[in-house]
Amino acid sequence: MPMFIGTYEHSIDDKGRLAIPSKFRDELKDRFFATRGLDKCLFIFPNDEWERQLAEFSKLPLTMRDARAYSRLFFSGACECELDKQGRINIPAYLREYADLTKDAIVIGVMNRIEVWSREIWMGYSGDAEKSYEEVAEKLTHGDINI
Amino acid sequence: MPMFIGTYEHSIDDKGRLAIPSKFRDELKDRFFATRGLDKCLFIFPNDEWERQLAEFSKLPLTMRDARAYSRLFFSGACECELDKQGRINIPAYLREYADLTKDAIVIGVMNRIEVWSREIWMGYSGDAEKSYEEVAEKLTHGDINI
DNA sequence: CAATATTTCACCACTTTTCCCCACTCTGCC
């Protein structure tokens, strides 16, 4: 079971390269994937998590309009990543655009996935989220989701 | 199991030639087919997927008006493709017309198939879809995506 | 039927991008 935790501030160079925090590298070693995430960030999934996502998609019928659109965005926005000798990955242009990644990136571990944020967007998002941290926690436990 | 993912921006020349992204070529090596897709794009299926489509169609009753229309367009628009030495295919004129392909094309991987879009149409489509990406994600997976 | 015109296809060459390797800097630790 992978466990990604922590926040790292890294930079993306002109070629779209991003260093993966060294603490995350071992868990990713075999195979991993990046794709459009929710809330304008990128998701990075280790192989087993990726396959869990695929399983969800295989249930969707080609004839449903929404399902088509969703899988088009999901898969067209995905890429398999490889670490270079320095522990970096190459983020394709379309993903950098989606997440507004130019120079300063925030890499965070969220349990079974990694997320990559543009610095500005993360500042806004985490600021808001922090304020309502307790509120959200309360909402979640009233539903069927148990923490 | 083929896995086509990613977005590529290629151009179609006057002769109707389109370069297939090199990452897709290996998966297509033996045999593959192109035809009219849904939403004004072209579908490209590797051989095994093509045969799965055939199987699906053979289940449809000949008496259903919509089924007749759909399979007519699907099969009359189909052609077997071959890669030239540079990794390009030749897209027949009627398919280019169907998908409005003139110069700039977007090639995307959608898991078990490849799609070819005119740049303009894709921009419109993906722009709309992106707006509802998160909504649809929630609807389709009803909460399987972690918060 | 032959000669010419036209289209199609395959090959070749060029340009651009990508990827990989190496070198440097900074930080923390011994």
Next chain:
DNA sequence: GGCAGAGTGGGGAAAAGTGGTGAAATATTG
């Protein structure tokens, strides 16, 4: 202070994408 590990930047080789040219096949016309 020096060493090791982590992150950053740049340069060169290889691959990927694009455009063009020539040969073969087909069609057309005298």
